Amino acid sequence: MKAFVCTTCSLGRVGFLETLREALPEGIPVEGVECMSGCARDQTVAFRATGKVAYLFGEITAADLPELRRFAELYARSPDGTFADARVLGGLRMKAMARIPG
Secondary structure, three states, rough: OEEEEEEEOHHHHOOOHHHHHOOOOOOOOOOEEEOOOOOHOOOEEEEOOOOOOEEEEEOOOHHHHHHHHHHHHHHHOOOOOOOOHHHHHHHHEEEEEEEEEE
């Protein structure tokens, strides 16, 4: 699994990449991406793993860090990246912009 942070979004320009690295479980690489075309819902963060559904979230703030950590843990345990009940995503389910087939 890998997480991606838009470095063009407002938080991305002021170090959110490192903030997310520190917030996620150890061993999850976090990569900066110049733009993920989520400008209307600044700040965007994505998660992708081989053979799994990928997720793109928007309107992310520092307040979402605990839910992003929980999402990363659940996503790592999910065989295909899907969840039977979206409520496990907490507030992130309202911030999901895309779920991209693996």
